[in-house]
Each structure stands twice: as structure tokens, then as C-alpha cells.
Amino acid sequence: MTAEDRVIAIDTASGAARISKSLLESCIHCGLCLPACPTYLATGREMESPRGRIYLINQWQESGRPMDERAAEHIDTCLGCLGCQTACPSGVNYEELLNTTRALSTDRLSPLARSFMRFSFTQLLPHYGRLLVLGSLLRFVQRMGLDELFVKVTRALGSPSLLGRLASWQMFVPRVPVHVSLPRKSWKSGAKVGQVALFAGCVMDVFYNHVNLAAIKLLKKRSLVVEVPPQTCCGALAFHAGFVDIARDLARKNIDLLKGNDPVVVTAAGCGAMLKDYGHLLAEDPAYSQAARDFSARVQDLSQTLYKFELLAGSDGDEQPKNVHSSEKIVYHAACHLAHAQGVRMEPAALLSDRAALTGAHLYDLPEAEHCCGSAGIYNLLNTEMSLAVLERKMKFIEESGADVVVTSNPGCMLQIEAGAKARGLNVKVKHLAEALADSLPEE
Ligand code: SF4
Ligand code: SF4
Known part of the structure; x- marks a missing residue:
């Protein structure tokens, strides 16, 4: 796909940036995306569906005027979860459509x-x-x-x-834990199989610092040297709010800070999706386009790194499980930015299944496991009512599953599901995949 197909064409009469026609016309209005859309399922309204939103974007583009309030509301209530993109048989690049629409309409914010x-x-x-x-x-x-x-x-x-x-x-807002500084470089004694750079994330490291510590423990156990180099925010929240200039600045900074060839391992699915997209974000920047592509190719979700090194395959004699809870019921909620944005599905499932086999825990399928929980970056703060309506459906399935533990891979999902469990009075633990896996390792 060329840059022009991808996003923008410049209107020759007005000089205004327009979304390219081919992108909009790829929707054939079949409606197969509707059952995959959490806001449509929560409201039953066409304008809260992908098809309805594409229609509104089309109308806005054809009008040549600023987006009207009604359309803006429906665009704002989109979670950006990309469930529709996965479901679409026509290959509509909904992510591009949404991000471009938001970037071209930030002027409507107060x-x-x-x-x-x-x-x-x-x-x-x-x-x-x-x-x-x-x-x-x-x-x-x-x-x-x-x-x-x-x-x-x-x-x-x-x-x-x-x-x-x-x-x-x-x-x-969860309880904020006492922060433990991540070691700049760590490893376990013995032969090393490689070195990785850990991307700690900002929300992740403030609210779920122990997840990064668990990730370091898991990576070290696999004989990897783990470095936590200087880094900055990935830019995802700015990008999804339409502040593309800020996201690009942050991308350039991270590329400069995380130079080298080591894989960049990420614990937060939202950050991982953004870092993997730097090549695209900086495609038009002659000074950074190649460096951005190279950087994105180095980025791995933690589950991908662990799976590659078969952490729980038992190749290390000292990896005997502890904390065996044979009656523990585990379900997995797939973070949108891991499943839909990064296409990472097999690795977390395989690692969890290995973990269950080691500890005797029971792993169950969660209905609509790939549907958004309603967190979506700062969406739950900006669109609280819709966020709670979406969360309601997720929590209903979690409650019906009778799970003791919900495992996921994004701090936003953890915050959201913890809030939902508290509101329902459910006695369910929410764990990041790193925690769930590190639980079964002996203390160091
Ligand atoms: S991104 Fe998610 S909320 Fe938005 S239209 Fe697609 S499925 Fe619906
Ligand atoms: S976005 Fe895809 S699945 Fe949804 S109506 Fe358009 S073509 Fe059909």
C-alpha cells in the first residue's frame, strides 16, 4: 500500500488534507464486523458500529466542512480496539481510518x-x-x-x-505500590544465550512495577542478560488522541535512546503495538524512516521472547514449579493491542497452557476473550459511561466462568478488570502474564 492509499490526499482546491477515497471505499457495508464491535454490542446502535462510523467519516469528508458534533461523538466513542479490523473480510484498514480521522479533527477539542x-x-x-x-x-x-x-x-x-x-x-485507579527501581543490567550466573533491552513503559512501571520485575526474573531464568536502558514514553496515548506530532517526537527519542541490535522486549501490549508501528509512523521522515523500520523489527512482546526461549519447557533443571494450586481456574483476556494490533495470540496461550500443566491449574476459554474490556488508553476517563457498558459485558463472562485468576498483558486491561471485579464484589485476581508465569518459579 502506498502512502497515499494509506491515508491522505491533499484537496487541490482547498489545500486541506483529506482521507484517501480508496481507504474509505474498501468498506462493502456487509456488517460482518458488527458482532466484533464492543460499542455496538453495548448499545445496539448502527452509529456505534464500525460500519456506521465509516459512513460518518465518509459523510464528513464529502461535506468538506469541520466534523459536526454528532459524528464527533460517535468517533470519540470508538475504542480503537480493532476487533472490527480482525473480523473484516474486505481488509478495511480501520486503524488507519480512525487514527487519521482523529488526527485531522483535533481542532474540535476545546x-x-x-x-x-x-x-x-x-x-x-x-x-x-x-x-x-x-x-x-x-x-x-x-x-x-x-x-x-x-x-x-x-x-x-x-x-x-x-x-x-x-x-x-x-x-x-488501583492502589499504587511502593516503587522498586529496575536494575539497569541483570543476569543469572552461568552461560548467557543473549541480551535484551526491556521497555518498562510509564503506566506499567508506576502502577505495576512488580510486572516488570517478574519479567526480568523470567528473562534471566532463560539465561538472557536484561538491560533496562534509558527510554521515554512510547507515544501511544498521544497518537491515539490525534497528537501525531508528539508521538513522532517521542518515537525519534526512543529510537535514539535504544540504539543497538538487542531485541526490545515489552511488557505492556499498548506500548508494544506503538513501538512496532514506528516504521509506519516515521515513514515520511527521511532522517528516521530506515532507523524506525529497523527499530520496529527489534520489538517483541514479552510472550514472544519467552516463547522463543521456551522458558517453561523445563530445559532448566532449576525451574520446578512452586505455588501449586490445583483448583485454581485461570482465564485469559487477550489485550486488543496484543491480539488485534500485533497479531500475537499463540505465544501467550502456549505459555499459559504450559504453566497450567506444570502447576495443575485449570485453564478455561473466556467467551469473547478478544473483545475489548473498555479501557483503551484514557478512553475510560474520557468516555466513562460507554467504557462501563463495555466492561459490564466482559465482567459478566468473567463472573460466569467462575475464574480465580484473569490473566492479561496490558496495564490498562488490568486497571479496568480490577475496577470491574471490585464493583461486582468478585473475588478474582487480575494478573499480568509475567506474574502468572513467574509465580510458578522458585524464589531467587
Ligand atoms: S475499533 Fe473497536 S470499538 Fe471501534 S469500531 Fe472497531 S470494533 Fe468497534
Ligand atoms: S468494515 Fe469490513 S466487515 Fe465492517 S461493514 Fe465494512 S467491509 Fe464489512
Whole structure:
């Protein structure tokens, strides 16, 4: 596909950027994507489906005018989960359509929303030190019970709009753990089979620092040297909100920071999908296009690296399982950015199945395991109502499965499913794949 087919054509009369016709016309309106779309399943409304959204984008493009409020709302409620892209028999590149639509329509955001987003994407997420300070503050607030007090006071005041919105976010914020710095370089004694660079992620390392520690443990067990080089935010949140310039800047920084040939191993599916897309993101940048393609080719989800090195295949004599819970029921929720965006399905399933065989746990299929949980980056904060409607369906299947443990591969999914379990009073643990696998290894 050429760059032009992919996204944009310039309107010769107005000079405005337009989405290319061929991209829009690849939809044959068959509707086979509808049952794969969580927002359609939650509402039953055509305009909350992929087909409906493509229709709205088409109308907007043909009108030559700014996107109207009604269409914008339906585009905003799209999770970007790409379930539709997997289901589509006509090969519609929905990801490209959505990202381009969002990038061409950021001007409809209020100046305040735009400034706040720009500030977060440039001054907060890329600065690890600032994130850690924020995490410590949040931990203090949670320890003192101030978060719950805030919610109670806000409710008592009748939830004025901004405060009410802030209070509704509280359910998506997990307990912030005490942060343990990741070792810059680590390995176990004996022969080494290679070296990898771990991409720790920002949300992942602040809220689920122990997942990165578990990943290091697993990689070391497979005789890999694990380096955690300097790095910055992957840019996914900025990119999906339409701030492509910020995402490109972050991509260039990561390419410069993570130079070399070592595989870049990622624990957060959302970050992995973005890093694997740098080649595409910087395709038009002559100074970086080749470096970006080379970088993306080095990126692996943790499950891909572990599977490649057959961590749990028992080739190491010391990898005897511990924590055997023969009655533990495990289900796997496939993160959209792992299954749909990266196409990684077999490796996590195989690793989990090996883990179950080793420990005696029972692995069950979760219905609609590849359907989005409603987290989708900052979607749950911006579209809380729809996010909860989507989560409701996911939690219903989890509850019906009778699972003790839900395993997944993205911090956003973990936050969301934990919130859903708490709201339902379900006694279910949510674990990252790294935790679930490291649980079965002996202590170091
Ligand atoms: S990306 Fe997800 S929410 Fe958006 S239209 Fe496709 S399936 Fe529906
Ligand atoms: S996006 Fe694909 S599956 Fe959905 S209506 Fe269009 S052609 Fe059919």
C-alpha cells in the first residue's frame, strides 16, 4: 500500500488534507464486523458500529466542512480496539481510518482540553521522574483515605460536573505500590544465550512495577542478560488522541535512546503495538524512516521472547514449579493491542497452557476473550459511561466462568478488570502474564 492509499490526499482546491477515497471505499457495508464491535454490542446502535462510523467519516469528508458534533461523538466513542479490523473480510484498514480521522479533527477539542492533553503528553508521560513523584503523591492520598473522602464529599455536593468527573475516575485507579527501581543490567550466573533491552513503559512501571520485575526474573531464568536502558514514553496515548506530532517526537527519542541490535522486549501490549508501528509512523521522515523500520523489527512482546526461549519447557533443571494450586481456574483476556494490533495470540496461550500443566491449574476459554474490556488508553476517563457498558459485558463472562485468576498483558486491561471485579464484589485476581508465569518459579 502506498502512502497515499494509506491515508491522505491533499484537496487541490482547498489545500486541506483529506482521507484517501480508496481507504474509505474498501468498506462493502456487509456488517460482518458488527458482532466484533464492543460499542455496538453495548448499545445496539448502527452509529456505534464500525460500519456506521465509516459512513460518518465518509459523510464528513464529502461535506468538506469541520466534523459536526454528532459524528464527533460517535468517533470519540470508538475504542480503537480493532476487533472490527480482525473480523473484516474486505481488509478495511480501520486503524488507519480512525487514527487519521482523529488526527485531522483535533481542532474540535476545546482549547482547554487540547492544552491539558498536550501538557500531559509532553510534560508528564515522557518524564519518568515526574510520574514517580505523582505516583508517590497518589499513594499518600490513598493511604490517608483522601481519595475515598473526596468521592464521598463530591457525591454529597451533588457531583458538580468537573469534580463529579474526577470522582468517577477514582474507580479506575488501583492502589499504587511502593516503587522498586529496575536494575539497569541483570543476569543469572552461568552461560548467557543473549541480551535484551526491556521497555518498562510509564503506566506499567508506576502502577505495576512488580510486572516488570517478574519479567526480568523470567528473562534471566532463560539465561538472557536484561538491560533496562534509558527510554521515554512510547507515544501511544498521544497518537491515539490525534497528537501525531508528539508521538513522532517521542518515537525519534526512543529510537535514539535504544540504539543497538538487542531485541526490545515489552511488557505492556499498548506500548508494544506503538513501538512496532514506528516504521509506519516515521515513514515520511527521511532522517528516521530506515532507523524506525529497523527499530520496529527489534520489538517483541514479552510472550514472544519467552516463547522463543521456551522458558517453561523445563530445559532448566532449576525451574520446578512452586505455588501449586490445583483448583485454581485461570482465564485469559487477550489485550486488543496484543491480539488485534500485533497479531500475537499463540505465544501467550502456549505459555499459559504450559504453566497450567506444570502447576495443575485449570485453564478455561473466556467467551469473547478478544473483545475489548473498555479501557483503551484514557478512553475510560474520557468516555466513562460507554467504557462501563463495555466492561459490564466482559465482567459478566468473567463472573460466569467462575475464574480465580484473569490473566492479561496490558496495564490498562488490568486497571479496568480490577475496577470491574471490585464493583461486582468478585473475588478474582487480575494478573499480568509475567506474574502468572513467574509465580510458578522458585524464589531467587
Ligand atoms: S475499533 Fe473497536 S470499538 Fe471501534 S469500531 Fe472497531 S470494533 Fe468497534
Ligand atoms: S468494515 Fe469490513 S466487515 Fe465492517 S461493514 Fe465494512 S467491509 Fe464489512
